[in-house]
Amino acid sequence: MTTQFYERLSNDLTQLLENPIDYNVTIEVGEEPDKKIYKVHSYILQSRNSYFQKKFNEISFNENHIKVFKMSNISIKIFNIIIKYIYGGIILLEKLENSVIFDLLITSNELNLDELVEHLQTHFVNNNASWLRLNFSQVYRTSCQVKNFNIIKDFCNNIISKYPNTIFESEDFQTLPEDTLISIIKRDDLQLEESKIWQYVIQWGKAQNPTLPSNLDEWTNNNFLTLKTTLKQCLSHIRYFSISGKDFFEMIFPYQQILEPKLWLDINSKFLVPDKPISSTVLPPRKVLNVTLPTRTTLTSNIITDEHTLEISSWIDRRESNYTENNPYEFKLLVRGSRDGFDVKTIYEICDKVSNTVIVLKVKDIGEILGGYIPCELDKNNTRWIYSQDSFAFSLKTTNLINSILSRVNNFDYAFANYPQHSLLHFGNTLCLRNNLKTDKKCCCLQNWYSYDKPIRSEELIDNVLSDKSGFNVEEYEVFEVSKKK
Incomplete structure (x- = not known):
């Protein structure tokens, strides 16, 4: 039987941080005149974190046998939490504002603290989902920019699948990264008519090319080619065979030049001769719920959710x-x-x-x-x-x-x-x-x-x-x- 004394170990290492005997690194945090200097031990930080392992290897000892490292872009409040976590494996979130915890999450990711990144994301989703919803635009934009925020990104995508207008009608929609847009329109449970999804994809493509004429009648072959190139990775995720004939004629027909000739022929064949075999991939219809989802309120509050x-x-x-x-x-x-x-x-x-x-x-x-x-x-x-x-x-x-x-x-x-x-x-x-x-x-x-x-x-x-x-x-x-x- 193995007995583990982690609490005593954590307390002893935390005391070593507070009374840094034989320290060999100083970390300057913050900017003048409020900067703070932490006296730490390279062997602890290097063994606990790959970020510091790499950085300390790039720095030479000074004449006092101390390595001096500066981190002016991190707040002292955030670094206090992180350094105590590195030494003692302890983190207390109960008395922190959610905005501070979110900043802590971003900084933890920058410092390659994977364990802490996962813990903080889980904490938000399980305990403070209302704050994520209240700050949805900021949270979703950040989760799209940071690859390791998968837990929060999945949380946001689940909201988007049920309430697509949350993102499609937001001010940030046209600036979404391409891979983020694709991750949304790939979802089988996206609660939106296929013709609407097509319209939003076209809208996003045009936004990436602001020089395209606003009047479609003025478009040249090169204009359509530009849009086709921009949307190359998106177009394959549209469920064309789930779109009605009326919507197809009104919404897709004007943009036929951006579709591959074979796909265009197969779509038309499906309308004219439904039983005729086709070679194009037919994606399954989206799983649109038969029941009406509870409407998300149009609450516009800076305080409550x-x-x-x-x-x-x-x-x-x-x-x-x-x-x-x-x-x-x-x-x-x-x-x-x-x-x-x-x-x-x-x-x-x-x-x-x-x-x-x-x-x-x-x-x-x-x-x-x-x-x-x-x-x-x-x-x-x-x-x-x-x-x-x-x-x-x-x-x-x-x-x-x-x-x-x-x-x-x-x-x-x-x-x-x-x-x-x-x-x-x-x-x-x-x-x-x-x-x-x-x-x-x-x-x-x-x-x-x-x-x-x-x-x-x-x-x-x-x-x-x-x-x-x-x-x-x-x-x-x-x-x-x-x-x-x-």
Whole structure:
């Protein structure tokens, strides 16, 4: 029987990093004036990582028998995590923002830390899929550029297969790398009509050749040859024999010159004499689902995800379990701080006489997402407490909060403070918004959560970061009108 003492080994090596006896390499991280110098051991880094093995072999010892290595393009925060992982095999992600973890993933790949790259991708897909969806464009573009991001790329491709417009209608579509486009149109489960796929492929091909005439009637043989050459690797993945005669005539016929003569003849033969054998490869029809996929919401938020709206909708309907798809409510954006201004009076002005609103805000520096639901109308001309049996405040699940916190009103007469003249907007004392949310640091969540059944900030956060009356600034806030879908 083999006994393994990995924890003790990890602790001892971590101590060696903190007390670098007999170090023979210094690594300068960051740029002046904030750079930091790490004293490390070449034999540890070389045995753990091929990147450092190669780099250290390229550097000679100085007169003090030390190799000096500079890494100015890596942040100190990221390198702290990586060097502790290399020495001790330990990494703690719970208190890191997702954006930092994503930067860590990119840097880990650059340093050939394959084990860590796989772990971080799995962590995102299993634990923070909502962040990947919220930042889909950035995530997918990066996964396409980096060959080792296969786990995240597969995650993104599965979304694209179900919701093709996510990528085909995005601003980034025309700049997709060719191999990425091919990986999408090769999928048997791509939920899109074949004629639409053809149109998108043509659109992409034209975008790669901006000098082609916009009017097809003006195209020369050379123009068609240019497009054919550009799309050479893509055209073989179109399921031509699954396209209707009408769509074929309207969409493919004008571009017949970019198809191989034999394929063109076989397609026409299939329409005229369906039973006649052909020599061209006939790809199987795509596996388009017979059921309608749940529509992805057209939520345009800088703060919350579709999963967050499903949770909020469940609270509105007082469900014991959350909606997982087919959100019965539509979230219509009314106000955004970065667009409309951060003064609380702005909310009253824009949302005057509007009921059933949800306010969400992202706390600066901490990454918390706080908010509340107001079923009654806001009123910019009156200062008063508003009665409500259904309002609630909340803190949404993020990297730093395992589960969302819901706090329902229990003193109905004092559910909501409608105080436009004083630039105040309060859910009892459980969430208080005041003055300029971005600059004045007057917002707070008191432990004396008057009118609501519980505080919405986690005890750990209050104990470790905040005092009971600690004010905070808001990085961004949004107000949505919530209504039943027709």
